[in-house]
Amino acid sequence: MIEFWKIRKESSNSYIAHSQKKNNYYFLNFTGYLIITLFHEGKTGEEIAIYLSNKYNLTNEVAYNYVKKFINDFRSSSYKAFPNELNTPLRVGWNITEACNLRCKHCYRSCKKALTNELSLDDAIQLCNKFIKWKVFEVELTGGEPLVHPDFFNIAKTLLEAGMTIDIFTNGLLLNEKKIESLLINKKGYMRFQVSLDGNKEDHEYLRGKNTFNPVINSIKTLKSYGIHTTVNHVLTRRSIKHLDSFIDIVRHLGVPFTIGMVLPMGRARKNMIVSVDSFKRAISDLFQNAKEKGFVVAGFDSSEKDIGTSVKFVVDNSGESYAIKDEWTCSATSTKIVVDSDGTVRICPFVEGNILGNVTKDSINKIWHNPKRKIFKKDYSKHDGHLCKPIQEKLSTTLSS
Ligand SMILES: C[S@@+](CC[C@H](N)C(=O)[O-])C[C@H]1O[C@@H](n2cnc3c(N)ncnc32)[C@H](O)[C@@H]1O
Ligand code: SF4
Numbered sequence: 001m002i003e004f005w006k007i008r009k010e011s012s013n014s015y016i017a018h019s020q021k022k023n024n025y026y027f028l029n030f031t032g033y034l035i036i037t038l039f040h041e042g043k044t045g046e047e048i049a050i051y052l053s054n055k056y057n058l059t060n061e062v063a064y065n066y067v068k069k070f071i072n073d074f075r076s077s078s079y080k081a082f083p084n085e086l087n088t089p090l091r092v093g094w095n096i097t098e099a100c101n102l103r104c105k106h107c108y109r110s111c112k113k114a115l116t117n118e119l120s121l122d123d124a125i126q127l128c129n130k131f132i133k134w135k136v137f138e139v140e141l142t143g144g145e146p147l148v149h150p151d152f153f154n155i156a157k158t159l160l161e162a163g164m165t166i167d168i169f170t171n172g173l174l175l176n177e178k179k180i181e182s183l184l185i186n187k188k189g190y191m192r193f194q195v196s197l198d199g200n201k202e203d204h205e206y207l208r209g210k211n212t213f214n215p216v217i218n219s220i221k222t223l224k225s226y227g228i229h230t231t232v233n234h235v236l237t238r239r240s241i242k243h244l245d246s247f248i249d250i251v252r253h254l255g256v257p258f259t260i261g262m263v264l265p266m267g268r269a270r271k272n273m274i275v276s277v278d279s280f281k282r283a284i285s286d287l288f289q290n291a292k293e294k295g296f297v298v299a300g301f302d303s304s305e306k307d308i309g310t311s312v313k314f315v316v317d318n319s320g321e322s323y324a325i326k327d328e329w330t331c332s333a334t335s336t337k338i339v340v341d342s343d344g345t346v347r348i349c350p351f352v353e354g355n356i357l358g359n360v361t362k363d364s365i366n367k368i369w370h371n372p373k374r375k376i377f378k379k380d381y382s383k384h385d386g387h388l389c390k391p392i393q394e395k396l397s398t399t400l401s402s
Contacts, residue, residue: 005018005020005036006018006020006137006163006164007028007033007036008135010027010086010087011084013030014027014028015028015032016028016086016090017033018090018137021229023138023165025090025137031052031070034048035048035067035070035071036074038051045064045067045071046064048067049063049064049067052067086336086369087369088135088365088369089134089136089336089369090137090138090337091137091140091332091336092136092140092340093142093337093338093339093340094127094140094141094142094339094340095109095142095144095341096118096124096141096142096146096149096342097143097144097145097146097342098113098114098115098143098342099114099143099144100112100143100145100148101148101174102145102173102208102209102212103268104171104207104208104209104268105206105268105270105273106235106267106268106269107267108264108267108350108351109144109350110267111143111144114342115342117343118342119344119361121151123344124151125158127360128155128158128159129158130365131159131162131164132159132164137165138164138167139164139166139167140166140167140168141155141156141166141168141169142167142168142169143169145170145171146170147168147175147179148174153179153182153183156168156183156191157182157186159189160186160188160189160190160191161189162188163189165189165190165191165192166189167193168191168192168193168194169194170194170195171196171208172195172196172197172216172220173212173215173216173219175223176222177222180222180223180226184228191228191229192228192229192230192231193223193229193231194230194231195216195219195220195230195231195233196232196233196234197220197232197233197247197250197258198240199234199236199237199239199240199243199246199247200243202243203243207235207237217250220232221254224255231258231259232251232254232257232259233258234247234251234258234259234261235262236260236263236275236280236283237273238273238275239273241275241279241280241283244283248287257313259311259312259313260311261310261311262274262277262280262311264310264396265395265396265399271399271400271402274399276396277393277396284312310392331389333349333352333377334374335378338357338369340360344360344361345358345359346359346360346363348377351395352381352392355377357371357374358371
Protein backbone atom coordinates (compact mmCIF):
# COMPACT_ATOMS: atom_id res chain seq x y z
CA MET A 1 0.00 0.00 0.00
CA ILE A 2 1.34 3.46 -0.86
CA GLU A 3 0.52 5.81 1.96
CA PHE A 4 0.68 9.54 2.59
CA TRP A 5 0.87 10.84 -0.91
CA LYS A 6 -0.77 13.69 -2.77
CA ILE A 7 -1.04 14.18 -6.47
CA ARG A 8 -1.57 17.19 -8.77
CA LYS A 9 -2.10 17.59 -12.49
CA GLU A 10 0.59 19.63 -14.27
CA SER A 11 -0.42 19.35 -17.94
CA SER A 12 -2.64 17.16 -20.14
CA ASN A 13 -0.41 14.08 -19.66
CA SER A 14 1.75 14.90 -16.69
CA TYR A 15 1.12 14.64 -12.97
CA ILE A 16 3.25 15.21 -9.89
CA ALA A 17 2.94 12.85 -6.93
CA HIS A 18 4.37 13.64 -3.53
CA SER A 19 5.00 10.89 -1.04
CA GLN A 20 4.43 12.66 2.27
CA LYS A 21 6.17 10.06 4.38
CA LYS A 22 9.30 9.67 2.24
CA ASN A 23 9.18 13.30 1.09
CA ASN A 24 9.89 12.28 -2.50
CA TYR A 25 8.44 13.74 -5.66
CA TYR A 26 7.64 11.80 -8.82
CA PHE A 27 6.70 12.90 -12.31
CA LEU A 28 3.98 10.62 -13.71
CA ASN A 29 2.26 10.11 -17.03
CA PHE A 30 -1.45 9.33 -17.18
CA THR A 31 -0.93 5.55 -16.70
CA GLY A 32 1.26 6.18 -13.64
CA TYR A 33 -1.40 8.50 -12.30
CA LEU A 34 -4.04 5.78 -12.81
CA ILE A 35 -1.95 3.15 -11.02
CA ILE A 36 -1.30 5.37 -8.01
CA THR A 37 -4.92 6.48 -7.82
CA LEU A 38 -6.22 2.89 -7.99
CA PHE A 39 -3.74 1.81 -5.29
CA HIS A 40 -4.93 4.67 -3.15
CA GLU A 41 -8.52 3.45 -3.61
CA GLY A 42 -7.42 0.11 -2.15
CA LYS A 43 -7.10 -1.96 -5.36
CA THR A 44 -4.49 -4.74 -5.42
CA GLY A 45 -1.71 -5.05 -8.03
CA GLU A 46 -3.66 -7.85 -9.75
CA GLU A 47 -6.86 -5.78 -9.89
CA ILE A 48 -4.99 -2.82 -11.35
CA ALA A 49 -3.32 -5.08 -13.94
CA ILE A 50 -6.77 -6.37 -15.03
CA TYR A 51 -8.04 -2.80 -15.30
CA LEU A 52 -5.03 -1.77 -17.43
CA SER A 53 -5.16 -4.90 -19.60
CA ASN A 54 -8.81 -4.09 -20.47
CA LYS A 55 -8.14 -0.41 -21.01
CA TYR A 56 -5.03 -0.83 -23.18
CA ASN A 57 -5.78 -4.24 -24.68
CA LEU A 58 -2.75 -5.93 -23.07
CA THR A 59 -2.32 -9.45 -21.74
CA ASN A 60 -2.77 -9.73 -17.97
CA GLU A 61 0.87 -10.80 -17.64
CA VAL A 62 2.24 -7.75 -19.49
CA ALA A 63 -0.02 -5.43 -17.50
CA TYR A 64 0.91 -7.09 -14.20
CA ASN A 65 4.66 -6.85 -14.91
CA TYR A 66 4.21 -3.19 -15.82
CA VAL A 67 2.40 -2.46 -12.55
CA LYS A 68 5.00 -4.40 -10.54
CA LYS A 69 7.92 -2.56 -12.14
CA PHE A 70 6.18 0.79 -11.76
CA ILE A 71 5.54 0.24 -8.05
CA ASN A 72 9.10 -0.98 -7.44
CA ASP A 73 10.53 2.08 -9.20
CA PHE A 74 8.12 4.34 -7.37
CA ARG A 75 9.13 2.92 -3.99
CA SER A 76 12.88 2.90 -4.56
CA SER A 77 13.44 6.11 -6.46
CA SER A 78 14.41 9.30 -4.73
CA TYR A 79 13.88 12.94 -5.69
CA LYS A 80 13.53 13.42 -9.41
CA ALA A 81 14.63 16.66 -11.02
CA PHE A 82 11.75 18.31 -12.81
CA PRO A 83 12.24 18.60 -16.54
CA ASN A 84 9.82 21.45 -17.04
CA GLU A 85 8.89 24.77 -15.54
CA LEU A 86 6.18 24.04 -12.96
CA ASN A 87 2.77 25.74 -12.98
CA THR A 88 3.09 26.79 -9.33
CA PRO A 89 5.59 26.09 -6.54
CA LEU A 90 5.62 22.72 -4.78
CA ARG A 91 6.83 24.13 -1.50
CA VAL A 92 6.48 27.44 0.37
CA GLY A 93 8.77 28.59 3.17
CA TRP A 94 6.60 30.90 5.25
CA ASN A 95 8.20 33.12 7.91
CA ILE A 96 4.95 33.64 9.76
CA THR A 97 6.47 36.13 12.20
CA GLU A 98 9.73 37.91 12.97
CA ALA A 99 8.94 37.63 16.68
CA CYS A 100 11.04 35.29 18.76
CA ASN A 101 11.41 34.23 22.38
CA LEU A 102 15.21 33.92 21.89
CA ARG A 103 17.98 36.22 20.60
CA CYS A 104 20.39 33.67 19.16
CA LYS A 105 23.86 35.02 18.45
CA HIS A 106 23.88 33.52 14.95
CA CYS A 107 20.32 34.34 13.81
CA TYR A 108 20.42 35.25 10.12
CA ARG A 109 17.11 37.10 10.38
CA SER A 110 18.05 39.02 13.59
CA CYS A 111 14.64 37.95 14.86
CA LYS A 112 13.28 39.81 17.84
CA LYS A 113 9.89 41.51 17.55
CA ALA A 114 6.94 41.04 15.21
CA LEU A 115 6.90 43.51 12.28
CA THR A 116 4.17 46.14 12.58
CA ASN A 117 2.71 45.08 9.21
CA GLU A 118 2.59 41.30 9.65
CA LEU A 119 -0.40 39.55 8.08
CA SER A 120 -3.61 39.64 10.14
CA LEU A 121 -5.31 36.34 11.02
CA ASP A 122 -7.78 36.91 8.17
CA ASP A 123 -4.93 37.50 5.70
CA ALA A 124 -3.01 34.50 7.02
CA ILE A 125 -6.02 32.19 6.62
CA GLN A 126 -6.65 33.63 3.15
CA LEU A 127 -3.03 32.86 2.33
CA CYS A 128 -3.47 29.25 3.52
CA ASN A 129 -6.43 29.02 1.13
CA LYS A 130 -4.26 30.38 -1.67
CA PHE A 131 -1.63 27.68 -1.03
CA ILE A 132 -4.43 25.11 -1.27
CA LYS A 133 -5.68 26.65 -4.53
CA TRP A 134 -2.14 26.73 -5.98
CA LYS A 135 -1.87 23.00 -5.13
CA VAL A 136 1.26 23.50 -3.07
CA PHE A 137 2.28 20.22 -1.40
CA GLU A 138 4.41 21.42 1.50
CA VAL A 139 4.48 24.51 3.70
CA GLU A 140 7.33 25.29 6.10
CA LEU A 141 6.12 27.29 9.08
CA THR A 142 9.14 29.18 10.33
CA GLY A 143 10.17 32.64 11.44
CA GLY A 144 11.15 33.96 13.98
CA GLU A 145 9.71 31.37 16.27
CA PRO A 146 6.46 30.16 14.69
CA LEU A 147 5.03 29.06 18.04
CA VAL A 148 5.21 32.66 19.28
CA HIS A 149 2.65 33.69 16.63
CA PRO A 150 -0.75 34.16 18.34
CA ASP A 151 -2.54 32.32 15.52
CA PHE A 152 0.03 29.59 14.93
CA PHE A 153 -2.42 26.78 15.77
CA ASN A 154 -5.18 28.22 13.54
CA ILE A 155 -2.73 28.44 10.65
CA ALA A 156 -1.24 24.97 11.17
CA LYS A 157 -4.67 23.36 11.54
CA THR A 158 -6.03 25.06 8.40
CA LEU A 159 -3.17 23.61 6.34
CA LEU A 160 -3.41 20.16 7.92
CA GLU A 161 -7.18 20.10 7.40
CA ALA A 162 -6.50 20.59 3.66
CA GLY A 163 -4.29 17.48 3.69
CA MET A 164 -1.01 19.38 3.30
CA THR A 165 2.41 18.48 4.63
CA ILE A 166 3.63 21.04 7.12
CA ASP A 167 7.18 21.39 8.42
CA ILE A 168 7.40 23.28 11.68
CA PHE A 169 10.85 24.80 12.24
CA THR A 170 11.15 25.54 15.93
CA ASN A 171 13.57 26.21 18.76
CA GLY A 172 11.50 23.66 20.71
CA LEU A 173 11.02 25.77 23.84
CA LEU A 174 7.29 26.40 23.60
CA LEU A 175 6.12 22.87 22.90
CA ASN A 176 4.20 20.72 25.34
CA GLU A 177 2.00 17.62 25.16
CA LYS A 178 -1.26 19.59 25.08
CA LYS A 179 -0.13 21.69 22.09
CA ILE A 180 1.19 18.67 20.22
CA GLU A 181 -2.04 16.75 20.83
CA SER A 182 -4.13 19.67 19.56
CA LEU A 183 -2.29 19.38 16.22
CA LEU A 184 -2.56 15.60 16.13
CA ILE A 185 -6.35 15.69 16.22
CA ASN A 186 -6.18 16.30 12.50
CA LYS A 187 -5.66 13.12 10.53
CA LYS A 188 -5.74 14.52 6.99
CA GLY A 189 -2.38 16.26 6.68
CA TYR A 190 1.15 15.25 7.54
CA MET A 191 3.19 17.11 10.13
CA ARG A 192 6.96 17.13 10.61
CA PHE A 193 9.11 19.06 13.08
CA GLN A 194 12.61 20.41 12.60
CA VAL A 195 14.06 21.32 15.98
CA SER A 196 17.25 23.36 16.36
CA LEU A 197 20.01 21.75 18.40
CA ASP A 198 23.28 23.59 17.93
CA GLY A 199 25.76 21.15 19.43
CA ASN A 200 26.32 19.89 22.95
CA LYS A 201 24.84 21.73 25.96
CA GLU A 202 27.65 24.33 26.18
CA ASP A 203 27.71 25.13 22.46
CA HIS A 204 23.92 25.17 22.12
CA GLU A 205 23.53 27.51 25.12
CA TYR A 206 26.40 29.71 23.97
CA LEU A 207 24.36 30.55 20.85
CA ARG A 208 20.83 30.29 22.22
CA GLY A 209 21.06 31.31 25.87
CA LYS A 210 21.08 29.67 29.29
CA ASN A 211 18.69 26.83 30.11
CA THR A 212 17.72 26.25 26.50
CA PHE A 213 19.33 22.83 26.05
CA ASN A 214 17.40 20.48 28.37
CA PRO A 215 13.94 21.75 27.32
CA VAL A 216 14.85 21.17 23.66
CA ILE A 217 16.02 17.63 24.39
CA ASN A 218 12.73 17.01 26.24
CA SER A 219 10.70 18.41 23.35
CA ILE A 220 12.48 16.14 20.88
CA LYS A 221 11.77 13.13 23.10
CA THR A 222 8.12 14.15 23.48
CA LEU A 223 7.65 14.62 19.72
CA LYS A 224 9.24 11.21 19.15
CA SER A 225 7.01 9.60 21.78
CA TYR A 226 4.00 10.68 19.68
CA GLY A 227 5.56 9.09 16.60
CA ILE A 228 5.96 12.49 14.90
CA HIS A 229 8.62 12.76 12.19
CA THR A 230 11.24 14.89 13.94
CA THR A 231 14.64 16.03 12.70
CA VAL A 232 17.36 18.14 14.25
CA ASN A 233 19.17 21.07 12.61
CA HIS A 234 22.68 21.88 13.83
CA VAL A 235 24.30 25.08 12.60
CA LEU A 236 28.02 24.45 12.87
CA THR A 237 30.13 27.28 14.33
CA ARG A 238 33.88 27.61 14.88
CA ARG A 239 33.15 26.64 18.47
CA SER A 240 30.85 23.63 17.93
CA ILE A 241 32.96 22.21 15.09
CA LYS A 242 35.46 21.15 17.78
CA HIS A 243 32.83 19.08 19.57
CA LEU A 244 31.08 17.41 16.68
CA ASP A 245 31.62 13.98 18.23
CA SER A 246 29.66 14.86 21.35
CA PHE A 247 26.81 16.24 19.21
CA ILE A 248 26.78 12.97 17.22
CA ASP A 249 26.53 10.98 20.46
CA ILE A 250 23.52 13.08 21.51
CA VAL A 251 21.61 12.65 18.25
CA ARG A 252 22.48 8.96 18.03
CA HIS A 253 21.11 8.56 21.53
CA LEU A 254 17.95 10.48 20.57
CA GLY A 255 17.67 8.43 17.37
CA VAL A 256 16.73 11.39 15.16
CA PRO A 257 17.79 12.31 11.63
CA PHE A 258 19.87 15.48 11.62
CA THR A 259 21.23 18.14 9.34
CA ILE A 260 24.56 19.84 9.85
CA GLY A 261 24.76 23.22 8.15
CA MET A 262 27.13 26.16 7.84
CA VAL A 263 26.52 29.48 9.60
CA LEU A 264 25.69 31.95 6.86
CA PRO A 265 27.04 35.48 7.33
CA MET A 266 23.80 37.37 7.74
CA GLY A 267 21.87 39.13 10.50
CA ARG A 268 23.49 38.66 13.90
CA ALA A 269 26.02 36.05 12.69
CA ARG A 270 29.54 37.42 13.21
CA LYS A 271 32.65 36.65 11.22
CA ASN A 272 34.30 34.94 14.21
CA MET A 273 31.65 32.21 14.33
CA ILE A 274 31.74 31.41 10.62
CA VAL A 275 33.37 28.19 9.50
CA SER A 276 35.08 28.38 6.10
CA VAL A 277 33.85 26.20 3.24
CA ASP A 278 37.08 24.16 3.42
CA SER A 279 36.81 23.59 7.18
CA PHE A 280 33.16 22.63 6.84
CA LYS A 281 33.92 20.13 4.09
CA ARG A 282 36.84 18.72 6.10
CA ALA A 283 34.68 18.32 9.22
CA ILE A 284 31.99 16.48 7.27
CA SER A 285 34.58 14.24 5.56
CA ASP A 286 36.20 13.53 8.95
CA LEU A 287 32.80 12.69 10.31
CA PHE A 288 32.41 10.09 7.58
CA GLN A 289 35.82 8.64 8.47
CA ASN A 290 35.10 8.58 12.20
CA ALA A 291 31.70 7.14 11.52
CA LYS A 292 33.32 4.23 9.72
CA GLU A 293 35.82 3.72 12.55
CA LYS A 294 33.03 3.78 15.09
CA GLY A 295 31.08 1.28 13.06
CA PHE A 296 28.51 3.71 11.65
CA VAL A 297 27.29 3.17 8.12
CA VAL A 298 28.01 5.89 5.58
CA ALA A 299 25.69 4.84 2.84
CA GLY A 300 24.67 6.32 -0.47
CA PHE A 301 27.12 9.21 -0.24
CA ASP A 302 30.56 8.99 -1.78
CA SER A 303 31.76 11.75 0.55
CA SER A 304 33.16 13.54 -2.46
CA GLU A 305 33.80 17.06 -1.23
CA LYS A 306 32.09 18.42 -4.31
CA ASP A 307 28.81 16.97 -3.01
CA ILE A 308 29.02 18.84 0.27
CA GLY A 309 27.01 22.05 0.09
CA THR A 310 25.95 24.39 2.86
CA SER A 311 24.32 21.51 4.70
CA VAL A 312 24.37 17.72 4.82
CA LYS A 313 21.55 15.47 5.99
CA PHE A 314 22.20 12.39 8.10
CA VAL A 315 19.92 9.68 9.38
CA VAL A 316 20.32 7.41 12.36
CA ASP A 317 18.67 4.05 11.85
CA ASN A 318 17.07 1.81 14.48
CA SER A 319 20.37 0.21 15.39
CA GLY A 320 21.77 3.63 16.27
CA GLU A 321 23.91 3.76 13.14
CA SER A 322 24.01 6.99 11.22
CA TYR A 323 24.66 7.77 7.60
CA ALA A 324 24.49 10.67 5.20
CA ILE A 325 21.73 10.89 2.64
CA LYS A 326 22.65 11.38 -0.96
CA ASP A 327 20.12 13.69 -2.48
CA GLU A 328 20.06 14.62 -6.12
CA TRP A 329 20.76 18.20 -5.19
CA THR A 330 19.18 21.02 -7.02
CA CYS A 331 18.57 24.53 -5.74
CA SER A 332 14.91 24.52 -4.67
CA ALA A 333 14.86 28.34 -4.75
CA THR A 334 15.10 28.32 -8.51
CA SER A 335 12.82 25.45 -9.33
CA THR A 336 10.25 24.40 -6.76
CA LYS A 337 9.97 26.86 -3.88
CA ILE A 338 9.14 30.42 -2.86
CA VAL A 339 9.69 32.16 0.45
CA VAL A 340 6.94 34.34 1.97
CA ASP A 341 7.82 36.82 4.69
CA SER A 342 5.55 37.77 7.58
CA ASP A 343 4.29 40.87 5.70
CA GLY A 344 3.49 38.86 2.55
CA THR A 345 6.63 39.78 0.56
CA VAL A 346 7.69 36.90 -1.68
CA ARG A 347 11.36 36.22 -2.30
CA ILE A 348 13.35 33.66 -4.25
CA CYS A 349 15.89 32.75 -1.57
CA PRO A 350 15.92 33.61 2.14
CA PHE A 351 19.71 33.92 2.12
CA VAL A 352 20.10 36.36 -0.77
CA GLU A 353 19.09 40.00 -0.35
CA GLY A 354 16.66 41.54 -2.84
CA ASN A 355 15.13 39.16 -5.37
CA ILE A 356 11.58 40.16 -4.48
CA LEU A 357 8.95 38.52 -6.68
CA GLY A 358 5.89 40.35 -5.36
CA ASN A 359 3.52 40.28 -2.41
CA VAL A 360 0.91 37.58 -1.78
CA THR A 361 -1.66 40.09 -0.61
CA LYS A 362 -1.59 42.01 -3.93
CA ASP A 363 -0.14 39.85 -6.70
CA SER A 364 -1.44 36.73 -8.40
CA ILE A 365 0.58 33.52 -8.21
CA ASN A 366 1.01 33.74 -11.95
CA LYS A 367 2.66 37.13 -11.64
CA ILE A 368 4.80 36.00 -8.70
CA TRP A 369 5.88 32.56 -9.96
CA HIS A 370 6.46 33.62 -13.56
CA ASN A 371 8.25 36.85 -12.62
CA PRO A 372 11.22 37.05 -15.03
CA LYS A 373 13.52 37.69 -12.04
CA ARG A 374 13.18 34.04 -11.05
CA LYS A 375 14.44 32.86 -14.42
CA ILE A 376 17.34 35.34 -14.33
CA PHE A 377 18.24 34.12 -10.85
CA LYS A 378 18.10 30.54 -12.09
CA LYS A 379 20.27 31.27 -15.12
CA ASP A 380 22.93 33.58 -13.70
CA TYR A 381 22.79 33.87 -10.00
CA SER A 382 22.59 30.35 -8.70
CA LYS A 383 25.48 28.94 -10.74
CA HIS A 384 27.23 26.68 -8.34
CA ASP A 385 30.39 24.80 -7.63
CA GLY A 386 29.24 21.35 -6.62
CA HIS A 387 26.44 21.92 -4.13
CA LEU A 388 27.49 25.45 -3.23
CA CYS A 389 25.64 28.23 -5.02
CA LYS A 390 27.39 31.34 -6.28
CA PRO A 391 25.72 33.95 -4.00
CA ILE A 392 26.49 31.97 -0.85
CA GLN A 393 30.06 31.29 -1.97
CA GLU A 394 30.60 35.00 -2.65
CA LYS A 395 29.05 36.04 0.64
CA LEU A 396 31.23 33.63 2.61
CA SER A 397 34.47 34.60 0.90
CA THR A 398 33.77 38.36 1.17
CA THR A 399 33.00 38.02 4.88
CA LEU A 400 35.99 35.84 5.64
CA SER A 401 38.45 37.99 3.71
CA SER A 402 37.21 41.30 5.20
C1 LIG B 1 15.64 31.21 11.57
S1 LIG B 1 15.29 29.75 12.48
C2 LIG B 1 13.54 29.82 12.65
C3 LIG B 1 12.98 28.64 13.43
C4 LIG B 1 13.28 28.61 14.92
N1 LIG B 1 13.19 29.85 15.53
C5 LIG B 1 14.61 27.93 15.17
O1 LIG B 1 15.50 28.57 15.69
O2 LIG B 1 14.71 26.75 14.84
C6 LIG B 1 15.48 28.43 11.28
C7 LIG B 1 16.82 27.77 11.29
O3 LIG B 1 17.77 28.68 10.76
C8 LIG B 1 18.97 28.49 11.46
N2 LIG B 1 19.81 29.68 11.36
C9 LIG B 1 19.70 30.83 12.02
N3 LIG B 1 20.66 31.69 11.67
C10 LIG B 1 21.44 31.07 10.76
C11 LIG B 1 22.60 31.44 10.03
N4 LIG B 1 23.20 32.62 10.20
N5 LIG B 1 23.09 30.54 9.15
C12 LIG B 1 22.52 29.34 8.97
N6 LIG B 1 21.40 28.93 9.63
C13 LIG B 1 20.88 29.78 10.53
C14 LIG B 1 18.50 28.25 12.88
O4 LIG B 1 19.54 27.70 13.69
C15 LIG B 1 17.33 27.35 12.66
O5 LIG B 1 17.72 25.99 12.65
S1 SF4 C 1 17.49 31.23 15.24
FE1 SF4 C 1 15.34 30.82 15.66
S2 SF4 C 1 15.22 30.88 17.90
FE2 SF4 C 1 17.13 31.82 17.37
S3 SF4 C 1 16.68 34.03 17.31
FE3 SF4 C 1 16.52 33.22 15.22
S4 SF4 C 1 14.38 32.75 14.99
FE4 SF4 C 1 14.78 32.93 17.20
